[in-house]
Amino acid sequence: MSPSTPDSALQGKDFEVAIIGGGICGLACALTLAKQGVTVQIYEAASAFGEIGAGIGIGPNAIRILRDIGVLDDVVSKANDPSLNLRAFVFKSGMGNHEYPARAEDYGIGMHRASFLDALVLHVDPTITHFNKRCNKVVSSPSNPSRTMVHFDDGSHIETDVVLGADGIKSVVRTAVVSDQEVNIVAFVTDRSIEFGAANLPPSQPWVESVPQSEMLAEFDEWGSDVAGLLRCIKAPQKWMIYGVFPPLKSYVKGHVALLGDAAHAMLPHLGAGSGQGIEDAYLLGTLLGHSRTKASNLESVLKVYDEIRRPRAQKVWEDTRMAGDIYEGFGRQGFTPDGLRQDLSGLWDFVWNHDIVKDIQTAGEYLRELGTF
Ligand SMILES: Cc1cc2nc3c(=O)[nH]c(=O)nc-3n(C[C@H](O)[C@H](O)[C@H](O)COP(=O)(O)OP(=O)(O)OC[C@H]3O[C@@H](n4cnc5c(N)ncnc54)[C@H](O)[C@@H]3O)c2cc1C
Known part of the structure; x- marks a missing residue:
């Protein structure tokens, strides 16, 4: 696996990289970048590189990378058993005769985490490491939006071109990548004392x-x-208030006027299907109106075919949204039990999602040919 190093990389890059976090992944990345000639700095919260005193298994995929970045020999030499010992995941039944239902084997290594990190540290240039630098914020540079500022707990900050967050599971850098988590909550209550309509x-x-x-x-x-x-x-x-078009329209079209989307069939939100139905309307309508044989003289007939094809389907989805609301609130046909809910919900979206709009277009063309319009 040795990827060839591009010449431009060896001549140096016109950007700098900051790695936040000097754990296993941060160091592995720093070593890879250094090998490619990229200027990199590591900012670590702790006062020294260190790992917890537990074991770690390094699989064959990682072994190949460690070999490529030139650290494998040191990793192996720091292991208790300085060889790539055969390691295996063995799945053994805890019952009966303890059969082995599965095994996964390849050459890797099992070692102490701290020793592994030590082996990586041996290859890290000490001049690029900065300790006691706990990052607390990553923001765009106010003076140059293409650069990024990293702030630290000690009040200092740096500005760089690329920030790589290797700051572990409680990553602070992650907040610069993932926007605030938003939860959209819609809670339904139906007043069933009011009759539908x-x-x-x-x-x-x-x-x-x-x-x-x-x-x-x-x-x-x-x-x-x-x-x-x-x-x-x-x-x-x-x-x-949740509204819908009710009772259903007898037609979406009158003369040269046609309805689509909520104007035609506003439905309950329980299947997340309303805009999808409107998009189907729009696609069929647009395709038919744009057809080479559609002219001012046959518009009425074309729109009528649009109505004939779209209305039954949109209306069926409309009915399904109402049924879905009933199921969610415990009024489904099979009752408000886990099994009843499973049965009622099974296949509920099939009709909505598995529709062939291209077939609709073909059918519309056939209708229009039968009518002598096309
Ligand atoms: C029980 C268990 C067993 C596991 N066993 C295996 C295994 O056998 N094999 C395997 O491949 N993986 C294993 N893993 C997963 C492995 O431990 C992690 O994937 C790996 O440690 C992640 O490394 P990292 O460098 O991304 O993060 P970390 O190891 O968490 O390193 C993050 C570094 O960033 C620093 N830091 C944190 N916050 C900041 C900040 N705000 N500013 C600056 N620096 C900061 C920390 O001090 C630390 O040095 C296991 C995980 C668990 C929980």
Whole structure:
């Protein structure tokens, strides 16, 4: 495996790299970069390189890399057993006659973590290592957006071209890569005392309304602690009425006017299907209107075919969204048990997701040819 080093790399790069964290991965990366002629600096929170006193298994994939970056001999020499000992994952049944259902074997090494790190450290240029540098923030440079600033607990900072976060599982650098985790929570409550249908809505009911957190929590007070914990994070909840087009339209088209998307079939959000249906509308409509045989003189007929093809499907999805809401809230056909829910939910998205819109376009063409329009 020895990747050839590009000549340009050996002549040096026009950028600098900072590695945050001098653990196994940070050092392995620093050694790889150094081998390629890239200027790199390592910033480590601790006062010295160090590892916990536990063992580590180094598999054949890593062995090949260690050999390539020139550290394998030192790694092996620091192991208790200075050879690439055969190691194997053996899966042995704890029951019956303790059969071996599986084994995975190859040449690797098992050694003490600290010894492994020591072997890597031997190859690291001490002038590029900076200890007692606990990174607490990574931001864009205010003076040059293509550079990045790294701030440390001791009040110092550096500016560099590339920042590599090797600062472990509790990585601070990760926050510069992953934006704040956002959780989108929608909690449904259905007032089943109100019959389904616009005519029965309470008068002047606002579409969106702020409600006290206590009102929201009260609706879910029998739910588990995970749900309660999530809901408590919503400090200023809003109550949204859920609307749909009901009763279903008898046609999406009249003369030269056609409806698509929510205008035609606004549905409940329970299958996450509304915009997908609108996109299917748009695609079929656009394709038919753009067809070479579509003219001002046959628009009405073309739009009618759009309606004939799209309406039954969109309406079926509409019905399915209502059924899904019933299932989620314990009113499914098979009942509110784990098994009943499994049966009711099984295949619920098949009709929504496994649709062949190209076939729809072909069918539309056939209809229009039969009508003599195309
Ligand atoms: C029980 C267990 C067993 C495992 N066994 C194996 C095994 O057999 N084989 C295997 O390949 N892997 C194993 N792993 C996984 C392996 O331990 C990790 O993948 C590996 O240690 C990760 O190395 P790292 O350099 O990314 O992070 P770390 O080893 O966590 O190093 C991070 C470094 O960054 C420094 N640092 C942290 N925060 C900052 C900061 N803010 N600023 C500056 N520096 C900072 C730390 O001081 C540390 O030196 C095991 C893991 C566990 C939990």
